[in-house]
Amino acid sequence: MGRIAYVNGRFVPHGQAVVHIEDRGYQLADAVYEVWSLFDGKLADAEGHFARLERSLEELRIAMPMSRRALTLVLREAVRRNRVRDGLLYLQVSRGVAPRDHAFPGDEVRPAVVITVKAIDRAAAEAKAAKGVGVVTTPENRWGRCDIKTVGLLPNALAKQKAKEAGAAEAWFVDELGFVTEGASSNAWIVDTDGRLRTRDTNANILRGITRHTLLEVIAGEGLAVDERPFTPAEASAAKEVFITGAGALVLPVVAVDGRRVGDGTPGPLATKLRRLYIERVRAGAV
Template identity: 45%
Template sequence: MPHLAYVNGHYAPHQMASLSIEDRATQFSDGVYEVCLYLNGHGVDFTAHMDRLDRSLAALSIPAPMGRRALALVMDRLLIRNRLRTASLYLQISRGVAPRDHAFPKPAPAPSLIMTAKRFDCDALKRQQAKGIAVISTPDLRWKRCDIKSVSLLGNVLAKQAARQKGAGEGWMVDADGLITEGASSSAFIIDQAGCLRIRTLAADILPSITRRAVLDIAAQQKITIDHRAFSLDEAKSAKEAFIASTTAGVTPVISLDDQMIGHGQPGPITKAIISRHWDHMQAFFDQPARAPSASRMAQRPAR
């Protein structure tokens, strides 16, 4: 089974793929990323992911390394070369390679583009959704522009590690006012005692999650009352239900927070209904004709 990465116009085995030691992603976290889910060879909410990538690049004044159609073709080829149809694909774009200096280099270097892909296990996700996960609270230590999907993720790493050390599946980060912002790698939702779906309003301290948007669309279709208002740790612990949402976690129930049971300690009815509708959304991609490798596409040279 091939295990290939893409680095700046070349496909190479993972153990041979590398970036320059002076790439600004490695020295300054001066770059952005996306994680896209492919089902049966089709990108889920692909346009939304590319729109967010463009916004992140623009916020950091990093030029796109290629046009969107060319980028989509490279992503497609990476999956084909790895013989993957249902997979998660990681894409990272940095400002490029330049002698180390904090200010933007002049002249501007060519941006660096790397990609990796791995098989996505839908059955494992469904098993997790059926059980739910435990969550812990942790201080929000991130920078102030979390709306940019930057590769600067040390605060997220520390939150996730704190959760792992306590046997939890996610860490919910809490700001200086005692309000939950989001998870280390997911959006945070609760169903409060009034039956409202609570979610913090988008701002600079929140990533505009693609799955968050899908959940809100589903909730609106289901006539679920949506309250765009931050919630405290105590409100989350006393919620009827809670769940996280992300590209690779889908919609996953939260059954406890800081070892305190949420609701009845099992996935609640509103959460399960949203999960069902979200899988309907995902199934639409499975139902499209499979995109099989072709000799002509494999023979084309990668976009530069």
């Protein structure tokens, strides 16, 4: 069975899914998106992703395209039609289709909705986590509202390409003060030389990661503390452990920063444990 996409009220073969050339998401990046992990055909961290979607839309003054209940039904139907058990679901909502103009169109223009689903090889993902990945650093050059999950991802794409060319899995943005903000598609964490878990606070110019939020709850449940303050690439290189979090990465150990080995160059025990606990939690709570 081929992949099926949802485009503005219709399920269509993935290869035939199209949007209008004057969709504002295509021409002006006037759109937001969300990505859900899928476990056993169910949406992981569903509440957090819906809440962030609604906040992003509100910040850009784009109307919610349908009620949350109706959208949930459409998302589940997209998963069902694609017969995906473990994977990722992508949702994009743009302001809609209108003659190109920077200012917003009138209220008669309705938001445009696109949904795609793809399968993930969980065994391969676990093998990757067991080996660990590398990250590289790059200067922060994004706009000042990274808390809104927009499709304006050109700096992120360039950062990811830099990582790919270096043989790494992720790129970390570093601000003008020399601190890591976040990854191109993930939040950044370390276990510092004092054994403290550290990650950047969300008052900085970073996305309010849903995986990050759930992991904080997992960590609290284990009786551990988290120091929400920034760290430098040098601190990451010297750390006991490093890892990243995101809907695609889940909790992914990092074993090298800018080519410098972290610890003994293997995934740390805490990151490995937190990955297992996070997956157990979201699998049990997926809807």
